[in-house]
Amino acid sequence: MSTGFFQVPNPINEPIFSYAPGTKEREQLANKIKELRAQEIEVSMRINGKDVRGDKKIAMNPPHDHKHVLGYYYEGGKKEIQDAIDSALSARKEWASLSWEKRAAIFLKAADLSATKYRMELNARTMLGQSKSVYQAEIDAACEWVDFLRFNVHYATQIYADQPISSPGVWNRVEYRPLEGFIYALTPFNFTAIAGNLPAAPALMGNTVVWKPSPQQIYSADLLMKILEEAGLPKGVINLVFADGPEAGDVVFGHKDFAGIHFTGSTKVFQLIWQKIGNNISNYKSYPRIVGETGGKDFVIAHPSANVPALVTALIRGAFEYQGQKCSAASRAYIPKSIWSATKELLIKELATIKMGGTEDFGNFFNAVIDARAFAKITGYIDLAKKSSGVELVAGGNYDDSKGYFVEPTVFVTDDPHFVTMEEEIFGPVLTIYVYEDSEWEKTLQLVDSTSAYALTGAIFSQDVYALSEAAKVLENAAGNLYLNDKCTGAVVGQQPFGGARASGTNDKAGSYLNLLRWVSPRTIKEVFVSPEDYRYPFLGN
Numbered sequence: 001m002s003t004g005f006f007q008v009p010n011p012i013n014e015p016i017f018s019y020a021p022g023t024k025e026r027e028q029l030a031n032k033i034k035e036l037r038a039q040e041i042e043v044s045m046r047i048n049g050k051d052v053r054g055d056k057k058i059a060m061n062p063p064h065d066h067k068h069v070l071g072y073y074y075e076g077g078k079k080e081i082q083d084a085i086d087s088a089l090s091a092r093k094e095w096a097s098l099s100w101e102k103r104a105a106i107f108l109k110a111a112d113l114s115a116t117k118y119r120m121e122l123n124a125r126t127m128l129g130q131s132k133s134v135y136q137a138e139i140d141a142a143c144e145w146v147d148f149l150r151f152n153v154h155y156a157t158q159i160y161a162d163q164p165i166s167s168p169g170v171w172n173r174v175e176y177r178p179l180e181g182f183i184y185a186l187t188p189f190n191f192t193a194i195a196g197n198l199p200a201a202p203a204l205m206g207n208t209v210v211w212k213p214s215p216q217q218i219y220s221a222d223l224l225m226k227i228l229e230e231a232g233l234p235k236g237v238i239n240l241v242f243a244d245g246p247e248a249g250d251v252v253f254g255h256k257d258f259a260g261i262h263f264t265g266s267t268k269v270f271q272l273i274w275q276k277i278g279n280n281i282s283n284y285k286s287y288p289r290i291v292g293e294t295g296g297k298d299f300v301i302a303h304p305s306a307n308v309p310a311l312v313t314a315l316i317r318g319a320f321e322y323q324g325q326k327c328s329a330a331s332r333a334y335i336p337k338s339i340w341s342a343t344k345e346l347l348i349k350e351l352a353t354i355k356m357g358g359t360e361d362f363g364n365f366f367n368a369v370i371d372a373r374a375f376a377k378i379t380g381y382i383d384l385a386k387k388s389s390g391v392e393l394v395a396g397g398n399y400d401d402s403k404g405y406f407v408e409p410t411v412f413v414t415d416d417p418h419f420v421t422m423e424e425e426i427f428g429p430v431l432t433i434y435v436y437e438d439s440e441w442e443k444t445l446q447l448v449d450s451t452s453a454y455a456l457t458g459a460i461f462s463q464d465v466y467a468l469s470e471a472a473k474v475l476e477n478a479a480g481n482l483y484l485n486d487k488c489t490g491a492v493v494g495q496q497p498f499g500g501a502r503a504s505g506t507n508d509k510a511g512s513y514l515n516l517l518r519w520v521s522p523r524t525i526k527e528v529f530v531s532p533e534d535y536r537y538p539f540l541g542n
């Protein structure tokens with residue numbers, strides 16, 4: 001029973017380890033990678049706190065070394081999804097009525113376990129299973145995941161503390177109830193932190209969850225689940241399932257107690273899901289909450305006053321960190337003619353220094369793309385661009401999938417600002433540049449705004465304050481996360497709440513109170529201390 005107004009520990013961002021040569025953490029991580037590579041693990045679903053194995057045994061392989069086997073998982077089907085829903089629904093009553101600080105303590109403990117005991121393994125699994133470099137794994141699987149857990153507890157308390165005023169003789173209160181039913185968390189391959197946050201955020205607010213991760217992220221999802229359980233998460237609160245997406249969707253979206261979806265993934269899949277929910281709308285007990293962060297076609301626009309070395313650094317980091325497989329990745333850039341030749345020269349020079357290879361070698365900045373399907377899609381765009389007129393290959397353009405799914409960091413310049421690679425999300429290491437006349441700055445801003453259906457992230461480079469503020473105004477609706485003189489990736493929880501609008505999602509800002517608000521259904525209570533005992537108003541007289 002709660003007996004106080006509790007203050008949660010003040011969250012601060014988890015410090016990023018350097019993994020520089022000679023550091024203890026570098027040695028520990030290298031050892032953990034070696035240890036994991038030497039074994040084949042068996043991964044089960046977790047339904048109602050129990051290991052459950054489906055009939056289909058599927059191998060997990062490092063994308064940069066696809067013949068190596070890291071282990072196997074066992075995919076289920078409709079029956080396991082139904083069992084997971086039943087488990088979530090039966091766990092709901094007890095979990096929802098547990099006092100908030102006891103729920104919060106579990107997630108804070110999971111944060112501490114992830115920052116200490118399991119940090120190396122979280123990073124190692126993300127590096128091996130998703131082909132992330134050491135730094136990219138550290139900012140994701142360790143730091144962002146820990147930040148989500150700690151900051152969400154802080155935001156939850158802000159929500160609970162937000163109470164209405166009361167007039168004399170009355171006490172008004174708002175209870176922030178969890179949603180009535182179960183939540184479906186459907187998560188992407190590219191961020192371990194996002195995969196963990198999507199089930200954890202609704203669960204923190206008292207909901208129970210069915211979580212289906214991307215097949216390409218199961219190797220690290222398995223560890224996230226183990227950490228949450230070790231932290232004390234009761235059985236049935238989060239149920240981890242592995243199944244074909246549409247098959248699982250049929251069961252989930254057809255269920256009357258479906259109360260909400262927490263999705264991150266592609267725009268196409270989100271739109272299919274929204275349609276399915278819409279088609280079933282009259283069958284649900286409540287209107288389901290639909291929260292989805294989806295694709296991007298993120299831009300960089302440089303003004304003639306831009307600092308060229310800073311611009312080139314932002315293009316390289318923004319477009320090619322994690323092989324361009326971030327929803328926030330820079331994939332179209334607009335450079336004025338007056339600085340194009342300096343930009344091009346430096347870009348080519350710097351790209352030539354990038355080392356590509358497996359994640360086990362910490363000297364590699366660049367690793368493999370996630371799987372054969374992504375490799376085929378990305379190289380399809382590269383081949384098309386290579387043979388198109390008006391498009392010039394500036395750097396990269398080669399690829400090889402014999403050992404791993406390697407695609408070089410690739411840059412094209414096009415004379416058509418509507419060329420397909422300027423408009424569609426490729427989700428790989430391909431950057432397309434359009435060079436504009438300096439005199440066409442205003443026109444180019446309009447072009448940036450109207451070229452793509454997406455509106456996730458964008459960056460403006462300018463040393464001229466008027467140009468910077470003009471661009472920010474014209475591009476007001478072109479990005480949910482706008483960067484001035486910085487790359488358009490790498491949002492930090494608590495610092496840059498993340499999400500976009502238009503085709504990029506519902507912009508509910510992961511890692512902020514705005515997101516947590518979607519997982520509660522407020523109940524307003526008015527209590528009157530001395531209730532009126534006569535219906536007559538004074539104006540009626542005697």
Ligand SMILES: NC(=O)c1ccc[n+]([C@@H]2O[C@H](COP(=O)([O-])OP(=O)(O)OC[C@H]3O[C@@H](n4cnc5c(N)ncnc54)[C@H](O)[C@@H]3O)[C@@H](O)[C@H]2O)c1
Pocket residue numbers: 186187188189190191194212213214215244245246249264265266267269270272293294295296326327328425427456498499500504505
């Ligand atoms: N805006 C953001 O915050 C953000 C963050 C990360 C990734 N993303 C986006 O995610 C995409 C990359 O991730 P991905 O390849 O894992 O996305 P995806 O859409 O292919 O898959 C996301 C999840 O949906 C499932 N799924 C796939 N097809 C389905 C279907 N027809 N019905 C039901 N479920 C289905 C997948 O198994 C996975 O669990 C990119 O488009 C990227 O921009 C967005």
Ligand SMILES: N[C@@H](CCC=O)C(=O)O
Pocket residue numbers: 190191325326327328488489490491492498
């Ligand atoms: N939040 C991450 C992107 C997540 C999508 O893949 C960033 O800001 O770069």
